[in-house]
Amino acid sequence: MVHSHMIVSVVFPGFNTTAVPGASPAFNRKTCQLSLAVNIPPGFSFGIKAVGYRGRYQLDSNVTAIQRSLYYFPGEIAQATASSVFTGPRDDEYHNILEFSNPLFSPCGESTILNLASSIRIDNKANEQGGGYISVDSLKIGENQTYAFDWVKC
Numbered sequence: 001m002v003h004s005h006m007i008v009s010v011v012f013p014g015f016n017t018t019a020v021p022g023a024s025p026a027f028n029r030k031t032c033q034l035s036l037a038v039n040i041p042p043g044f045s046f047g048i049k050a051v052g053y054r055g056r057y058q059l060d061s062n063v064t065a066i067q068r069s070l071y072y073f074p075g076e077i078a079q080a081t082a083s084s085v086f087t088g089p090r091d092d093e094y095h096n097i098l099e100f101s102n103p104l105f106s107p108c109g110e111s112t113i114l115n116l117a118s119s120i121r122i123d124n125k126a127n128e129q130g131g132g133y134i135s136v137d138s139l140k141i142g143e144n145q146t147y148a149f150d151w152v153k154c
Contacts, residue, residue, distance in 0.1 A: 008149070010034065012118070016135035019063065019122035029121040036114045040106060047103035049150040051082060053096045053136055059088025060130030066121045067134070069098060073106055074113050080104045088132060108154035
């Protein structure tokens with residue numbers, strides 16, 4: 001029996017960012033890129049179906065937090081992206097499942113490198129006196145992000 005989905009969890013220690021009044025926007029963002037070697041059996045191809053985030057955020061009025069995930073394969077121009085936006089005022093935990101609307105698939109039956117990038121950003125342009133914080137972590141399960149892979153016959 002062939003399973004069509006596989007799940008991988010990735011731990012991100014210290015993956016958080018803040019925005020404070022007067023700080024440069026360069027300090028309001030963080031990115032983490034992973035490159036994974038993937039052995040693909042003959043006759044199969046894969047793509048990422050969804051990505052899940054758990055964490056915490058605190059945002060002043062009109063301050064936003066943006067999460068973004070993308071993936072791509074070497075030599076390909078196309079990228080699959082998914083994102084979510086939180087707008088303050090809020091102080092809460094979150095669990096997001098972001099589905100890629102147009103997933104990309106690897107070359108058929110060829111081992112490849114999968115490049116995954118995750119970014120978080122705080123934007124306080126609409127309230128320059130406001131600030132905020134976002135973290136990809138959870139008090140219950142620790143810092144993680146889950147990728148759901150979709151395998152198809154080709």
